[in-house]
Amino acid sequence: MTPSPATATSSYIAALEAFEKDGFNQDPGWTRALRKEAIARFSELGFPTARRGNEEWKYTDVGPIAQAPFRPPTAPGVAKLGASALKRFTFGERRWHRLVFVDGSFNQRLSFLSALPTGVKVLNLAEALKSRSTLVREHLAGHADYSNQAFTALNTAFVHDGAFVHVPDGAVVEEPIHILFLTTSREKDTVSHPRVLVVTGRHSKTTIIESYGGLTDARYLSNAVSEVVVGPGASVEHYRIQRHSEEAYHVGTTQAVLGRDGHFSSVTFDLGGALVRNNLNVLMGDEGSSCMLNGVYLVTRSQKIDNQVTIDHAKAHTTSRELYKGVLDGQSKAVFHGSIIVRRDAQKVDARQEDKNLLLSDQAEANIKPAFWIYADDVKCGHGAATGRLDESTLFYLRSRGLSEDDAQSLLVRGFVNEVIETISCDPLRAHIGDLVTATLQEL
Amino acid sequence: MLEIRNLYASVGEVEILKGINLKVKAGEVHALMGPNGSGKSTLAFVLAGKPGYVATSGKVTYQGEDLLGMKPEDRARAGVFLSFQHPVEVPGVRLDQFLRAGFNAIHKSKGLEELDPLKFDRMLRQRVKVVGIDPALTKRSVNDGFSGGEKKRNEVLQMAVLEPTLAILDEPDSGLDVDALRTVAQGINQLRSPEKAILLVTHYQRILNYVIPDFVHVLVDGRIVKSGGKELALEIEAEGYEKFEQPQEEAIQSPG
Numbered sequence: 001m002t003p004s005p006a007t008a009t010s011s012y013i014a015a016l017e018a019f020e021k022d023g024f025n026q027d028p029g030w031t032r033a034l035r036k037e038a039i040a041r042f043s044e045l046g047f048p049t050a051r052r053g054n055e056e057w058k059y060t061d062v063g064p065i066a067q068a069p070f071r072p073p074t075a076p077g078v079a080k081l082g083a084s085a086l087k088r089f090t091f092g093e094r095r096w097h098r099l100v101f102v103d104g105s106f107n108q109r110l111s112f113l114s115a116l117p118t119g120v121k122v123l124n125l126a127e128a129l130k131s132r133s134t135l136v137r138e139h140l141a142g143h144a145d146y147s148n149q150a151f152t153a154l155n156t157a158f159v160h161d162g163a164f165v166h167v168p169d170g171a172v173v174e175e176p177i178h179i180l181f182l183t184t185s186r187e188k189d190t191v192s193h194p195r196v197l198v199v200t201g202r203h204s205k206t207t208i209i210e211s212y213g214g215l216t217d218a219r220y221l222s223n224a225v226s227e228v229v230v231g232p233g234a235s236v237e238h239y240r241i242q243r244h245s246e247e248a249y250h251v252g253t254t255q256a257v258l259g260r261d262g263h264f265s266s267v268t269f270d271l272g273g274a275l276v277r278n279n280l281n282v283l284m285g286d287e288g289s290s291c292m293l294n295g296v297y298l299v300t301r302s303q304k305i306d307n308q309v310t311i312d313h314a315k316a317h318t319t320s321r322e323l324y325k326g327v328l329d330g331q332s333k334a335v336f337h338g339s340i341i342v343r344r345d346a347q348k349v350d351a352r353q354e355d356k357n358l359l360l361s362d363q364a365e366a367n368i369k370p371a372f373w374i375y376a377d378d379v380k381c382g383h384g385a386a387t388g389r390l391d392e393s394t395l396f397y398l399r400s401r402g403l404s405e406d407d408a409q410s411l412l413v414r415g416f417v418n419e420v421i422e423t424i425s426c427d428p429l430r431a432h433i434g435d436l437v438t439a440t441l442q443e444l
Numbered sequence: 445m446l447e448i449r450n451l452y453a454s455v456g457e458v459e460i461l462k463g464i465n466l467k468v469k470a471g472e473v474h475a476l477m478g479p480n481g482s483g484k485s486t487l488a489f490v491l492a493g494k495p496g497y498v499a500t501s502g503k504v505t506y507q508g509e510d511l512l513g514m515k516p517e518d519r520a521r522a523g524v525f526l527s528f529q530h531p532v533e534v535p536g537v538r539l540d541q542f543l544r545a546g547f548n549a550i551h552k553s554k555g556l557e558e559l560d561p562l563k564f565d566r567m568l569r570q571r572v573k574v575v576g577i578d579p580a581l582t583k584r585s586v587n588d589g590f591s592g593g594e595k596k597r598n599e600v601l602q603m604a605v606l607e608p609t610l611a612i613l614d615e616p617d618s619g620l621d622v623d624a625l626r627t628v629a630q631g632i633n634q635l636r637s638p639e640k641a642i643l644l645v646t647h648y649q650r651i652l653n654y655v656i657p658d659f660v661h662v663l664v665d666g667r668i669v670k671s672g673g674k675e676l677a678l679e680i681e682a683e684g685y686e687k688f689e690q691p692q693e694e695a696i697q698s699p700g
Contacts, residue, residue: 396494397532401546401602402520402553411545415536415585 008066009043015072016157024160027129030137031159038146038156045150059335059367060277060306065249070191070221073103081184081215086110089180089213089243091432096209097122097177099163103185104192106161114175119168122177125195128164135166139199143227144255149279151251155193155225162195165208169201169231176207176239176426183214183222183248190218196226202259203233207426210238212252213272214245224252230262232286237425238266241433244273246303253279258289258318267424269433270297270305271440277306284311284318284349294420295324296437299332299364300444306335313342313349316376322353325417328364329444338383339371346376353383358390358416360409360444413441445470445641446491446511446610451502453490459500460486462666468610471638475652475677476645478663479685484645485529487663488614491643492526493519506610520546521553523609527599527616529645534586539598540568542586543605550606568605574634575601576627593624600631611635612643617651629654649681664688 016039020032047066048057081102083090090098090110099122100110106124113122121132128136146156163179181194200206212222222244230236236256244250250273256264270276282291297305311320326334336355357366368385390412398408417437424430446468453461460483468474478484489497491504493516504511511519534542540561548558559567572579577597587595596616603611616628632642632655644655652660652674660676661668662685669688670676680688 391532392495394532394534396516397528397534398542398546399516400492400494400520400526400528401542401606402517402549403545404517404549405515407545407549408517411537411542412534415534418536 008047011069011071012154012157013039013043019072019158019160027126027160028133028137031129034141035157035159038141038153038159041147042150042153042157045148045153048150056308056337059333060275060304062275062277064275065221065251068189068219068221070189072192073185073187073190075185081107081110083110085215086182089182089211090178091436092176092178092209093428096175099124099177099179101161101163101179101181101194103183103190104161104194117171117173120171120173121164121166123164125162125164125197126160129160132164132166135199136164136197139227139229140197141227143229143257143283144225144253144281149253151223152225152253155195155223155253158193159195162197165196165198165206167198167200167204167206170203171201172205173207176209176429178209178211181210181212181222181224183220183244184216185220186216186218188218189220191221191223194222194224196224196228198226198228198236200229200234200236201231204231205235207237208239209241209429211241211243212250213243214248216245217247219247219249221249222251224250226252226254228254228256228264230256230258230264230289232259233261234259235263236265238264239424239429239433240266240268241436242268242270242272242276242278243436244276246272246274246301248273250276251279252277254281256282256291258283258285258291260286261288262286263290265292265423265425266294267420268295268307269437270295270299270307271436273303273305275304278308280307280309282311282320284313284315284320287315287317289315290319291321292423293320293322294423296417296420297324297326297334298417298437298440298444299326299334300329301332302330303332305333306337308337308339310339311341311351313340313346313351315343316345316347316349318346319350320352322355323420323423324355325420326355326357326366327360327413327417327441327444328357328366329360331361331363333364334366335369336367337369337371339373340381342372342374342376342379342381344375347378349376349379349381351379351381355385356416357387358413359387360390360413410441414438445507446643447505449503451487451490451504452500453486454498454500455486455496460666461490464502464666464668466661466668468641468643470641472659473636473642473644473655473657475657475660475674476643476663477647477649477660477677477680479689480647482663483666484647484663485614488526488529488612488643488645491612492516492524517549520606521550525603525606525608525611527603527611527613529614529618531587531595531599533588533590535588537586538583539586540565540582543568543582543602546602547605571601571604575604575631577601592619593621596620596628597624597631600628603635604631608635609639610641610643612645614645615647616644617646617648625651626654649677652677662688
């Protein structure tokens with residue numbers, strides 16, 4: 001039996017009421033008001049399960065998420081989680097800053113901060129709500145739309161802990177800041193709402209790595225929202241590595257807002273999950289801003305991945321580049337829905353979008369849906385889309401040099417996604433992600 | 445080393461090879477010449493095992509083994525190498541990594557030492573010098589954006605690294621200027637040895653001034669119509685293929 005929207009949302013309302021009494025009760029009043037408003041919006045909106053007239057969710061049925069009664073874990077934050085269990089996810093260099101969240105809560109013991117430039121703040125949100133209340137209040141939930149997006153509303157309804165990064169004017173954070181969200185609970189159908197807020201000042205430079213993963217066989221939902229504010233002339237490199245278990249549902253929304261001449265680059269890697277939906281929204285909020293949004297998704301068996309990328313060119317002289325590449329095996333399904341909006345008077349916009357899929361099986365399916373909404377007349381917009389198989393002649397060329405068919409295929413697939421990996425500007429990160437991708441491909 | 449007996453082969457529905465007979469012994473260089481469409485490349489692909497190139501009858505033995513029953517990679521591991529007339533571009537796959545994978549696959553199958561990137565790189569750099577290729581090309585994607593001449597040299601480089609026993613070279617000379625032709629020929633000559641053999645497929649006699657063949661065969665319409673020594677190539681150079689294309693008594697078959 002399909003539950004009505006009301007029953008699907010009521011368990012979340014009850015869970016929030018419990019938190020407001022215990023756990024969230026130390027938060028500032030404005031946070032409580034925000035949560036109240038967001039849960040109200042969520043219960044009005046319900047999960048976007050309608051199959052008719054629901055363009056945004058046309059290819060992805062979130063029925064399974066609406067039907068399961070996902071609850072917060074009763075015993076969050078496995079206390080005994082050791083560094084070795086974590087190792088799979090804490091890739092990278094020792095000196096990288098690291099914030100670790102276990103089942104939604106900050107874990108001080110597993111986190112690590114190197115020396116930061118003066119004024120740079122990297123801390124957990126629950127703490128920042130107290131110590132940085134003014135700045136947090138100015139931005140939190142101010143960018144990611146919770147009035148029309150049900151999953152963002154749901155996340156905002158539970159906003160409490162998460163990661164907060166503030167990089168003031170002119171500051172350069174040399175080492176990447178790695179924010180790791182892990183689900184460890186063995187209980188079935190737990191939910192967490194990871195939240196990230198990054199605020200960067202004028203001419204600053206920041207590298208953020210968000211990664212998501214699970215250390216449990218149980219089914220769970222991870223519903224993440226990140227807001228990234230790129231100051232004037234600032235540069236933010238944002239990497240997102242999703243390695244959930246194949247039982248997991250993940251909805252991840254990233255909202256970036258760019259100031260004048262700001263640059264935002266996003267490279268996402270989706271290597272796990274049963275059903276994954278990413279919403280990446282970028283607001284080119286002032287002249288001269290530019291973004292590069294790239295991604296790789298590798299899916300097999302019955303995995304589903306849906307990337308929704310929306311770029312709003314609100315101002316003139318803004319540039320965007322998108323390159324997503326997918327490898328699909330088994331009966332997996334991928335959706336790429338790239339929307340480019342060019343507002344009136346946003347002249348000299350230069351936008352290019354590309355999505356390419358490589359199908360390794362007959363049953364895999366890719367849906368590519370480019371959408372352009374152009375209201376200015378002096379713009380350059382282009383898109384390319386392709387779905388194909390490995391080229392037989394190329395395979396033969398490799399085999400004629402002694403490579404087995406499997407090895408030849410792996411090398412070609414790795415070569416196919418390499419174009420995206422090459423766009424990672426941080427050297428050690430590029431090497432680490434390259435290894436992760438190679439390892440995932442070997443399991444396909 | 446290689447014995448082809450009455451080989452017929454088709455691509456799709458079209459029969460291209462119509463009874464090839466050829467014996468190549470260790471130490472020999474055989475030039476296979478013929479006009480466009482005579483089946484030269486088809487023979488090269490059939491010998492290397494390209495899918496879609498189907499031997500419909502006849503037999504090919506290589507070092508006593510049934511070559512046609514082997515997978516392409518097993519032929520490579522047994523020492524067969526095909527230099528492609530049109531080398532394939534492989535975006536995203538670095539030449540040095542690709543070559544190391546091939547080299548190690550071949551070495552592994554023979555129980556020989558596999559090389560780590562460092563050791564392989566040392567060996568590769570030395571081979572690069574011999575072939576006269578820009579060393580920077582080895583760090584780029586295979587043939588991706590290479591000039592025609594660079595692609596051909598790259599084939600010779602791969603041959604120099606993989607050290608095959610039987611090299612089948614499909615028009616290694618096409619599209620090369622004289623300088624490039626000389627280096628390519630030099631690379632081929634380096635491979636010559638009493639243990640190895642070369643089957644050199646070419647349209648023009650030119651390269652045979654540098655790589656002197658022991659035997660020359662003329663392929664017309666899927667059959668070898670004449671065999672001889674190196675002087676046969678000069679004859680073709682002077683007179684063209686026309687006289688071989690005249691219907692010959694023994695070659696006539698009723699159409700259909």
